[in-house]
Amino acid sequence: MNTSALRDVSVVAALTMFALLLLTIILAATGHDVGDALTALARGSVGSWDALLSGTLVRATPLLIAGLAITLAFRAGVLNIGAEGQLLMGAAAATALGLAWHGPAWLTVGGLLLAGALAGGCWAAVAATLRLRFGVLEVISTLMLNFVAQYLLGWLVRGPMQEPTRIYPQSATLDTVARLPIVIPGSRLHAGFLLGIVLAVALAILLRRTAAGFRIRLVGANPVAAVSAGRVDAAVVAFGAFIASGALAGFAGAVEVSGVTFALYENLSPGYGFSAIAVALLARLNPLGVIGTAVLFGALEAGAVSMQRDAAVPSVVVNVVEAVLILLVVATDRWRAQRLTAQAGT
Amino acid sequence: MLIRRVAVTLLAVLAACGKGEKPAAAGHDAAKSGIRVALLTPGPISDQAWNGGAYAGLMRIKDSLGAQVSHVQTKSPQDFDENFRQYGSQGYDLVFGHGFEFQEAAARVAKDFPKTIYVTTSGHTVAANLAGMDFAFExxxxxxxxxxxxxxxxxxxxxxxxxxxxxxxxxxxxxxxxxxxxxxxxxxxxxxxxxxxxxxxxxxxxxxxxxxxxxxxxxxxxxxxxxxxxxxxxxxxxxxxxxxxxxxxxxxxxxxxxxxDLPHALLTVAREVQEKHFTPRVISLGLKDEVVRWTVNPKLANAVxxxxxxxxxxxxxxxxxxxxxxxxxxxxxxxx
Missing domain, CATH: 3.40.50.2300 (Response regulator)
Incomplete structure (x- = not known):
């Protein structure tokens, strides 16, 4: 396992180098000062403790938790494309609770995160039930539910959850007791990142060391075989994993509200639920690997803003690099699978 | 990309042609002032309106005051605090958050960076280094x-x-x-x-x-x-x-x-900061400042x-x- 993990890491590293090379070419072709831009990229992502803690890791947090949501679902063979919607619903529920009720800080924050997970799970349950009862493809239902969630959020911040002056499309701001504590004083790094690491380790143990995890992997690898073996109800396992995945995504939304934005906004998520798919795939659906890829994407995002700030490079350039990175990973994955099949054939 | 670059160039040209200020004087000012000004916009500066106007203002600040400028288009609320903090820690003199959505983040960050002045459009919170900007459109x-x-x-x-x-x-x-x-x-x-x-x-x-x-x-x-x-x-x-x-x-x-006139509004505030007589307040700009204007259509002026x-x-x-x-x-x- 160790050698294969090492190989995975080196593959990602090699692909990242290639993507950065591509970035250099794009920068040069569009007439930017390559040195300035790359310096800004490095400075804004890993150049200082503040950049690393307040930029990279803060941005990595929602990607990490939503990436785990995707990992769990995909491992069970459930193609949950709806992490974005589940995340938004989680954020909305967490904000609603945080604004309505205050107890002691730990209880308020705990309750708020739980509310987020619950809402995300409920949102996923819609698609999970449709799949279980009517065989509706979850790729389509979850994708559609993303739009529903987005519009629902738009209505919430203009209707029942609008801030008291009723002017701006956003909710009121959460009280300090409803905010996640800052881990390192002076930075913006909140406890959500640590929660994400704990969740990653927990998910890794669940998948690798428990009977439930074995069932999930079995169902994901081959549902027909799982059923024929007679001991696993594939539909129920997939249903459970689907809902747990939604709960994780909802949790990510709650963490973002309680740790970073402190209020509900219509554009709360710049597509975390979608980037999370890339983060999970890049980690080859390994929960511990997701920590690494989430931090990598967090660094790229933080570096992108820094390039825009200090070198006037449009941040979309980095989106191109991310997209290329994903394509490369998918391609090498396919290539490797094909090679394995070929080897098995001979 | 290309469209954006063209738009940026156009805006820069427009800004340079703007009435009143003389870009030619920039050279002198650059040497002695060199204040650093940053702008956060909530949307793309190619919209030729709210965001484009502010960006034109930033360019005019650069040309007229010889300021060193920086701009970030924020994609979501996560970007607000991070960029405000970064500009603060880099020692910028003036940071504009161009929209109501920026005011709470600016208030959170401003107290950590007392040397940087944060101004949010439509903001109403005022502190030692925090101000709002309002237009007397009426x-x-x-x-x-x-x-x-x-x-x-x-x-x-x-x-x-x-x-x-x-x-x-x-x-x-x-x-x-x-x-x-x-x-x-x-x-x-x-x-x-x-x-x-x-x-x-x-x-x-x-x-x-x-x-x-x-x-x-x-x-x-x-x-x-x-x-x-x-x-x-x-x-x-x-x-x-x-x-x-x-x-x-x-x-x-x-x-x-x-x-x-957004460019003129931003320039007015930046000039106050440069000349060191800025006082934190809700900056209300109207006819008096030439920021709000009533312009009769010359083709129909005879009808009036x-x-x-x-x-x-x-x-x-x-x-x-x-x-x-x-x-x-x-x-x-x-x-x-």
Missing amino acids: EGAYLAGMVAASVSKSGILGCIGGTELPPVKASFKAFELGAKSVNPKAQVLTGYIGNWEDVSAGKEQALAYIARGADVLFQNADAAGLGIIQAARERKVFAVGANADQNGVAPETIIGSVVI PANITKSVDSVRALLRSGSMHLPVGATSDSSR
Whole structure:
């Protein structure tokens, strides 16, 4: 396992180098000062403790938790494309609770995160039930539910959850007791990142060391075989994993509200639920690997803003690099699978 | 990418051609001032309106004051705090957050970076290094109302807004006051479309008002306002432009525009910071500062009676000197 993990890491590293090379070419072709831009990229992502803690890791947090949501679902063979919607619903529920009720800080924050997970799970349950009862493809239902969630959020911040002056499309701001504590004083790094690491380790143990995890992997690898073996109800396992995945995504939304934005906004998520798919795939659906890829994407995002700030490079350039990175990973994955099949054939 | 670059270049050129300031003097200032100014916009600067105007302002600050400038387009609220903090830690002198959504993040960050001044557009929180910026759009609307009443034959005017925001409401009230100062019997119909994008809904509302006899329409509805102008053009009644100089949009229809000069507004604030006499407050910019203007469409200037042009000039002077105060200002509204 160790050698294969090492190989995975080196593959990602090699692909990242290639993507950065591509970035250099794009920068040069569009007439930017390559040195300035790359310096800004490095400075804004890993150049200082503040950049690393307040930029990279803060941005990595929602990607990490939503990436785990995707990992769990995909491992069970459930193609949950709806992490974005589940995340938004989680954020909305967490904000609603945080604004309505205050107890002691730990209880308020705990309750708020739980509310987020619950809402995300409920949102996923819609698609999970449709799949279980009517065989509706979850790729389509979850994708559609993303739009529903987005519009629902738009209505919430203009209707029942609008801030008291009723002017701006956003909710009121959460009280300090409803905010996640800052881990390192002076930075913006909140406890959500640590929660994400704990969740990653927990998910890794669940998948690798428990009977439930074995069932999930079995169902994901081959549902027909799982059923024929007679001991696993594939539909129920997939249903459970689907809902747990939604709960994780909802949790990510709650963490973002309680740790970073402190209020509900219509554009709360710049597509975390979608980037999370890339983060999970890049980690080859390994929960511990997701920590690494989430931090990598967090660094790229933080570096992108820094390039825009200090070198006037449009941040979309980095989106191109991310997209290329994903394509490369998918391609090498396919290539490797094909090679394995070929080897098995001979 | 290409479009964006072209737009940026165009804006920069526009900014350089802007009235009043002389880019040629930049060289001298650069040596002695060299303040650093940053701008956060909530959307792309290619919109040629809210964000583009602010970016043009940043470019004008660069050219006129020789400032070192930086711009970030924020994608989501996560970007607010991070960028405010980064600019603060890099020692920028002045950071603009161009929109109401920035004010809470600015308030959170400002206390950690006392040497940086944070200014948010439409913000109302004020601290030692935190200020808001507001536009007295209603002053221009009052003048527009005077002219509208003078060119109306029916004495019925229409006001159509996007949504019922306090500054929009205030501007319609001022428009009505202006109209009644010229024609006490003038009747003003006021309504809101419910959004800022739906062109056909804007047109429907405008046609309804025209059917009720309105023959001058004051609109403040961004993109949806284009539908209102379209309706006015088809039914051959007058319209009034808002926010940007829209006189060129329909030269035979738009009698004049109430303009907010964003580049000039940003430059005014930056100059105060550079000259070190900035005081934290809600900076209200209006006719007096040449940030809000009433611009008559030169092609239709003949339609405006000469005595009205004269009294518009004198009211403008009164508003500028502060000896006349409109009882409708969104900025004077103490509930905010």
